[in-house]
Structure formats: structure tokens, C-alpha cells
Amino acid sequence: MAENEALPTPEQLQDLLLESPGFTEFLLELTAVSASLLGGDAPMLCAITVEQETGPATVASSSAEARSLDERQYAYDDGPCLTALRHQRTVHIPDLQADDGWAWYAQAVSDEGIQTILAVPIPTGNGSRSALNCYSTKVHAFAPETVAAVEEHAASLSRILRLAMRVHAPEPYPQHLRSALRSRAVVDSAVSLIMVHNRCGREAAVELLQVASRSSNRRMHEIAQDILRNASDIPVVSGGGDP
Structure with a gap:
């Protein structure tokens, strides 16, 4: 773990x-x-x-x-x-x-x-x-x-x-909100993991996720799912995160 x-x-x-x-x-x-x-x-x-x-x-x-x-x-x-x-x-x-x-x-x-x-x-x-x-x-x-x-x-x-x-x-x-909330929560959870891992703010974490999405030509939701499945896939802030 x-x-x-x-x-x-x-x-x-x-x-x-x-x-x-x-x-x-x-x-x-x-x-x-x-x-x-x-x-x-x-x-x-x-x-x-x-x-x-x-x-x-x-x-x-x-x-x-x-x-x-x-x-x-x-x-x-x-x-x-x-x-x-x-x-x-x-x-x-x-x-x-x-x-x-x-x-x-x-x-x-x-x-x-x-x-x-x-x-x-x-x-x-x-x-x-x-x-x-x-x-x-x-x-x-x-x-x-x-x-x-x-x-x-x-x-x-x-x-x-x-x-x-x-x-x-x-x-x-x-029940009728679970699907929509779950989809959004996947991205939000990945952002939170990036924040914790890099000790950075939410804006910096979202930007990292967006960069990873653009560079791989994949949706943010897919990148977020990979991050939640494997914490070693968390993007790293270059030069350290903002407080």
C-alpha cells in the first residue's frame, strides 16, 4: 500500500x-x-x-x-x-x-x-x-x-x-444522480490525488490532468480512471507544487 x-x-x-x-x-x-x-x-x-x-x-x-x-x-x-x-x-x-x-x-x-x-x-x-x-x-x-x-x-x-x-x-x-455524480467524482477524485501527491492547489492539479489528456489524445475521464486504478500514474508538477 x-x-x-x-x-x-x-x-x-x-x-x-x-x-x-x-x-x-x-x-x-x-x-x-x-x-x-x-x-x-x-x-x-x-x-x-x-x-x-x-x-x-x-x-x-x-x-x-x-x-x-x-x-x-x-x-x-x-x-x-x-x-x-x-x-x-x-x-x-x-x-x-x-x-x-x-x-x-x-x-x-x-x-x-x-x-x-x-x-x-x-x-x-x-x-x-x-x-x-x-x-x-x-x-x-x-x-x-x-x-x-x-x-x-x-x-x-x-x-x-x-x-x-x-x-x-x-x-x-x-438513484437518478448516482451516474452523473460518479462520472464527475472520478475526475474530481483524480484531481484530489494529484493535489495530495504533489501538495499543489486544485488549479495546478486540473492543469496537469488536462496536459496528460491532450498529450495522450484521451479523455480526462479515462486518464482519471487510470490514476485511480494505479496511484503510480499520478502526474508530477515540474519544479514542485504551489502551497
Whole structure:
């Protein structure tokens, strides 16, 4: 996985919130960035669950698959992510198929090929509970240092998520908006990764993406997808980024 220093700082998370078009877009970018930066050899799926009086909901996910993995737990009112947020403790399942304690969930998601799950609580207060949920198709995908990095990342999300939830009610984004938001979120997430990697501003990051698009004669959306799949493809600012 990426080194810890590659993870967004609290200041960068605040910038991401301030520069995102809206709360939903911010959360979509956040999960995509988390999945890309925390992922290793095997792709990682990430989602954020928030539970309030009305029940749990996936407020954002890095993919439709991640959302589905969360929602199957809601149907049973039980699961790794719900355990993490309700008991405020990390739930790490290194080999889902071999874990008797979660045999029912392994059966429920057998068609998804998920082998490892890591759910980490995000302290939010304000009458709600949250968790960052990570799924991998690789057995024993999360080494101890990866678990520690995800816990550190979740802790850094706490303040910014609490701040965002004070201003916006965390609701699942409507079905008819998901496709459009997802397409835009792919580009926005790639821009955010470029900002984090180069420690530059959004304008410089967008310009890098545009240059990469023009030089390769490919759409920005395609370049952005490549960046999210492989963080090593992130363009680099010549001479360093602006503060």
C-alpha cells in the first residue's frame, strides 16, 4: 500500500471539503481517494457508513460494489461495518471464507469474491456513528502496518466529517444522480490525488490532468480512471507544487 505520508493531512482534507462542489461530491471523492491511496497489489473498495436514528446508510462509496457490500449488512442489521461503528472498535477479517464468526456474511457476498474486510470506526458524535469500510479480493490483504494506516486515516477523517455533518445532513445520494455524480467524482477524485501527491492547489492539479489528456489524445475521464486504478500514474508538477 501507499506510505503513510501519502495520506491526506487534516489541512488537505479541509481543502478538499471547501473546494468540492457539494457534500455528496466531497464524500465520493473521499472514498475514491481512500481506496486508491490505501490500496496495494489488489484493488481496495471503500465505503463510509453513517448510522443515525433512522438507521445505517452508505453515504458514499468508491464503487457500486462497495455500496452493495455495505447494504447487504443492513439487510441483516449485522455485519463487520455495523459492528465497527456500533462498538467503536476495529473489525479485521483477514480471511473471510475461513472465519466461522462471519460465515453467514461470507455466504452472502460469495459472488463478489471478497476475501478480506477491514472496518474502522470514525468518531463523529452529534448523535451519529460512522465507519470506514475497506474490502479486498485478496486474502490477508491488510498487513499490520496497513491496518494501522487505515486507523490513522479514519481518525483524521473524524474532525472533517463532523464538521461536514454539522452543515449537511448525511443522506444517500438519489438513484437518478448516482451516474452523473460518479462520472464527475472520478475526475474530481483524480484531481484530489494529484493535489495530495504533489501538495499543489486544485488549479495546478486540473492543469496537469488536462496536459496528460491532450498529450495522450484521451479523455480526462479515462486518464482519471487510470490514476485511480494505479496511484503510480499520478502526474508530477515540474519544479514542485504551489502551497
